[in-house]
Amino acid sequence: MNYFLDNIWWILLSANFLIVFITIGYELMHFREPVKSISLIFALLALPVIGLLVYYFFAQEFRKSKLFNRKKLYDKNIIQRWEEKLILNEQELIEKYRGRGTIEEKMKLVRLLQNNQKKPVTFKNKVRVLINGENKFSALFEDIKKAKHHIHIEYYIFNSGRIGNRLILLLCEKAEEGVKVRVSYDYVASRLSSKAVKKMKSYGIEIFPFMPVWFPNLTRKLNYHNHRKMAIIDGDIGFIGGINICDEYVNFEENPKEKLFWRDTHLRVEGHAVKSLQVQFLLNFNFISGKVLKVEEEFFPKIGIPERTAVQIAASGPDTDWQNIMEAILTAINTAEEYIYITTPYFIPNNQILTALCMASRIGIDVKIIIPEKGDSVIARYATNSYIEQLLESGVQVYHYHKGMVHAKTMVVDGVLTSIGSCNLDNRSFDINFEINAFLYDTRVAQEMTEVYNVDLEETTELILEDWLKRPSTEKIREALARLWAPLL
Structure with a gap:
């Protein structure tokens, strides 16, 4: 002893x-x-x-190999049961619209998502791009006020606060009117007060956290997150993008001058694509609530949208067979012919994405990437900076957004393809988090997003290789150390 x-x-x-x-x-x-x-x-x-x-x-990855495998099998059974309700078998529409320009040019991407996830491209959609939180919440609140049957909310961050409390009050009012309200939020990332949760439950709102864990502050960056930000109203209106329910994301006119300007992008969708969003919400809600919702006709109403905006929804996470969104982004890069314009708050790519971007630039594709100058994570910023030299050497144009925090997760390719969603260009989004993106095959939307991109460029500083190489050695050491941890960020 x-x-x-x-x-x-x-x-x-x-x-x-x-x-x-x-x-x-x-x-x-x-x-x-x-x-x-x-x-x-x-x-x-x-x-x-x-x-x-x-x-x-x-x-x-014991949760991935056991818990999520069970979820995967469960989801497949549910999808088969709902198939007729969802109108997801639209392969004939792909064939019908072959040769319509945007679809024809990006058919490889269409087929990838169709084969990976049985996610068809849908054509009867009307979309509106929403720039920044103030515009997103104005549209969301207006649609919620008009809800007749149900409101489904699924967010990574749902915080009590000015914007969160306004939403809670509105949801309670609708629940009191008889509208069925269901809410899913990420347990670790959200800061919902127990008082707020109790209030919603008292009005009959079904609210569940996604995978609650002990000591959430200690596991903030190390466990699986539901990183999605979406809402579905009455089965025919959907919201998808990068904006969370948090005051930080809204640029109120009366905000103090020291408050960081927040640049973000969201998408409002009406039409068949909302059915795909609805599927993902219901599958996740069944998983976290432990019960199977009865499928009602109102969840998947008939669509009378005359417009023809082609939209395809891609969802990915530890429960999917493939890295669906990463593969879709990689395919979009590899099939680009003219330009690739990317905005992302966190650029910590895997080797496939990094190599594809550098190769695209070297063969003459115009590749531009907007990232935050400072961002909201020091270690993520240094990890991102560790990739910049290689990008610049390959001719990729990298821009630091200096007006505030750029949090948008968007990509525009060749004036025909646009991606808007929750997925960052980092390992966590590709492999660990539950993410969802909308891929739009439409020249009008791509043109609008290109114009938005050019406006954002006015608030950036382009990084020049010669100047970048002169940064202090201490910065390079921090970058090297941060890059070692990049796959775990």
Whole structure:
């Protein structure tokens, strides 16, 4: 016993590294992405005990292999049961509209999402691009006021606050009128007060957190998140994009001058594409509530939209067979012929996306990327900066947005394809989070988004390779260290 007490730290350290080497062997045998495995191994070796705790609680994929596999099988059964209600088998429409320009040019992407997720392109849609939170919430609140049957809300961040409380009050009023209200929010990211939750429940609102965990502040960046931001009203109006329910996202006129300007993009959709949003909401709500909602005709009403805006919805997460949104973005990059305009708050790409962007630029495609100058995460900023030199060397034009925080997650390609959604260009969005994006095949929308992009460029500073190379060595060291952690951010 005396020997044990005298050498306790050496014994514990030896035990730690014995477990570490066993864990490393386990990690190598599971053929994870090499860069991610290297980051995990680095954490295990560099952080005794802490590295093991991080790995055990957050890096293992036991939830992905068990919980989400069960969810996947469950979802497939539900989708088959709802198939006739959803009007999702529209392959004949793809064939019918082959040769209509935008669809013909991006048919590879259309087929990818159709084969990956059985998500067809839908044509009877009317869309409106909403710039910044004040415009998004103005439209959302107006539509909620007109709701007759149901309101479905699913958000990554749903905070009590000025905008959150206005929404809660409105939802309670509609619930009191007899409208069925269902709410899903990410447990870790949201800051809903218990008083607010109790109030909604007292009005009959069904509200459930997504995968609640212990010590949410400690797991903020290390567990699975439902990163989606969407709403469905009466089954025929949908909202999708990057704007959360939080005061931070709204540029009120009376905001103090020191309040950071928030630049974001959302999309309002009417039509068949809302059915795909509805499917994703119902599948997720069944999962978190533990019950199966009875499918009502009003969930999937008949659509009388005469307009022909082609929209395809892509959803991805740990429960999907493929990295659907990442593969769609990669396909869009690889099939581009003229230009690729990207806006993203977090650019921490995997090798496939990074290589594709650099190659596209080197073969003559005009590639532009807008990222925040400072952002809201120091380590993410340094990780992003570690990729800039390679981009600039390949001729990619990179711009720092300096007016405030640019949080939009958008892409415009060749004047015909637009992507708007919740997915960042980072490993977490591609592989860990639950995300959802709308892909629009429409020259009018692409032209509008290109004009928006050019307006945003006026609030940026272009990065020049010669100047970038002159940044301090301390910055380069921070970037190198942050990049080691990039696959885990």
